[in-house]
Amino acid sequence: xxxxxxxxxxxxxxxxxxxxxxxxxxxxxxxxxxxxxxxxxxxxxxxxxxxxxxxxxxxxxxxxxxxxxxxxxxxxxxxxxxxxxxxxxxxxxxxxxxxxxxxxxxxxxxxxxxxxxxxxxxxxxxxxxxxxxxxxxxxxxxxxxxxxxxxxxxxxxxxxxxxxxxxxxxxxxxxxxxxxxxxxxxxxxxxxxxxxxxxxxxxxxxxxxxxxxxxxxxxxxxxxxxxxxxxxxxxxxxxxxxxxxxxxxxxxxxxxxxxxxxxxxxxxxxxxxxxxxxxxxx
Ligand code: 3HC
Numbered sequence: 001x002x003x004x005x006x007x008x009x010x011x012x013x014x015x016x017x018x019x020x021x022x023x024x025x026x027x028x029x030x031x032x033x034x035x036x037x038x039x040x041x042x043x044x045x046x047x048x049x050x051x052x053x054x055x056x057x058x059x060x061x062x063x064x065x066x067x068x069x070x071x072x073x074x075x076x077x078x079x080x081x082x083x084x085x086x087x088x089x090x091x092x093x094x095x096x097x098x099x100x101x102x103x104x105x106x107x108x109x110x111x112x113x114x115x116x117x118x119x120x121x122x123x124x125x126x127x128x129x130x131x132x133x134x135x136x137x138x139x140x141x142x143x144x145x146x147x148x149x150x151x152x153x154x155x156x157x158x159x160x161x162x163x164x165x166x167x168x169x170x171x172x173x174x175x176x177x178x179x180x181x182x183x184x185x186x187x188x189x190x191x192x193x194x195x196x197x198x199x200x201x202x203x204x205x206x207x208x209x210x211x212x213x214x215x216x217x218x219x220x221x222x223x224x225x226x227x228x229x230x231x232x233x234x235x236x237x238x239x240x241x242x243x244x245x246x247x248x249x250x251x252x253x254x255x256x257x258x259x260x261x262x263x264x265x266x267x268x269x270x271x272x273x274x275x276x277x278x279x280x281x282x
Contacts, residue, residue, distance in 0.1 A: 001169055005030060005082040005107075007075065007099060009040025012116055013088035015144025018044045019173045020086075021068040022057070022145075029071045030078035037071040044069070047145055075099065076106040083108075084169070086138055088116040091241050096120065097128045104129040112162055114138035118238065119189050119245040122155035122182040132157040136166050139186065140175075142234065150175045155182050184249030189242045193255075196239055199227035200258035203278070210278040228278040231261075232271030240265050 005028040006017045013029070017040065021027045031037040048062040057065075072078035079085050085103050089095055096115065103113060113135050115125050126135035137153025150170040154163055163179060170177035180186045185193060199213050208216070214226020223230075231239050240262065246255035264270075264277065271277030 001083045001165065002026060003028070003082045003084075005079045005085045005103075007078070007085065007087045007103070008089040009037055009071075010088065010090075011142055012140060012144060014040040014043045015047075015142065016086055016088055016116065016140055017069060018047055018065075018145050019140075019175070021065045022048070022061070023173050025068065027069050028078040028082060029069055030075055031071065031073065034071075034073065037073070041066075041069065041071065047143075051145070075102045079103050079107040079111070081108065082111055084112045084114060086114045086116055088140075091118060091120060091238065093120055093124070096125055100125060100128050104131065112136065112165060114166065116140055119185050119242045121184070122153045123157070126155040126157060133159040134162055136162055137180075137182070137186070138166055138170070139188065141188075148174075148176045149188075150177045151186055151188050152177045152179045153182055153186050154179065185242060185246045190246065193239060193242050193246060196227045196231045196234075197243055197255075197258050197261065200231070200261050203228070204258055204260040232277035232279055232281075234271070235273055236261060236270045236277050237265050 003026040004020050006013050007030045009017065009029050009031045017027050017029045029037060029040060031040060045066065048065055051057045052059055052062050085107055087096060087099060089099055100113065113129060115122065115137055116139055117137060118139065122137040126132035129135055132155060135155055136158050139151035139153060141147035141149050152163060152166050152170065167177045202208055202213050203210050210228045214228050217223045217226045225233065240257055243255055243257040268274060269276045272281050275281050
């Protein structure tokens with residue numbers, strides 16, 4: 001495995017490009033517009049500079065990393081000579097379906113197709129391609145250059161050798177891969193999102209203010225961020241989408257999204273990305 005295409009250069013996508021390129025892979029970053037590709041490259045540059053400042057990498061490492069990244073606006077061109085494609089576009093099934101159909105038609109036969117989806121069924125995504133045995137979930141965590149975990153999700157038809165290859169590749173990225181089977185929310189979001197949802201219920205029911213809910217979890221449970229700060233960081237719209245996947249998938253009322261979460265998303269208060277969620281940001 002030498003060359004990788006990453007589809008989407010948003011929060012997760014640019015982090016994924018960053019770690020592949022920093023660990024010696026040639027990367028094609030595919031975006032829909034030139035300015036989005038430039039924004040992703042600027043973020044990668046900024047995050048690499050931060051690592052140089054902290055003496056985690058040298059200036060030469062940063063230059064070499066950036067030189068390994070090429071940007072493309074056309075999926076067909078971006079995936080034509082790669083060994084692995086990692087999709088990191090918004091969590092909309094129809095969008096992912098359209099993109100995977102195009103990737104499947106243009107990527108080499110040997111290429112593994114991976115999705116960074118946080119909750120959409122890997123089996124269902126695999127079924128839109130003609131290579132479900134070469135389809136897998138490669139779920140990274142934000143901020144990707146920092147978080148150690150890659151949740152490796154096997155679809156119903158994922159071949160064992162594909163899982164092995166992705167586990168091995170994740171280790172080469174300096175990550176710690178953990179395998180899971182395809183079920184709504186996998187392990188990470190099945191455990192994380194009910195905690196975030198319950199924290200929102202606490203605010204909604206007047207149990208405590210947002211800052212106090214977060215202080216309890218930070219100081220009492222040693223979480224690096226409280227659940228409401230983390231929800232803002234992830235994006236309240238993303239949290240709501242994932243809770244809906246859990247609720248629809250399990251038909252269990254314990255996953256019902258808190259009405260306050262729905263209301264905040266309706267109001268456009270999505271967290272860090274809009275400048276306001278449970279807290280305000282510059
Ligand atoms: N790129 C490179 N390095 C970065 C970075 C980035 N984007 N962001 C932070 N860092 C580095 C900093 O340089 C710093 O390095 P140091 O340890 O050498 O000083 C280190 O990470 C810590 O950063 P800061 O000092 O700026 O800030 P904090 O100590 O507050 O840590 C945090 C920030 C790492 C984000 C920490 O608060 C944290 O771990 N939060 C929890 C994050 C989390 O749970 N993420 C998962 C979200 S769920 C998800 O992504 C899945 C999806 O499906 C929903």
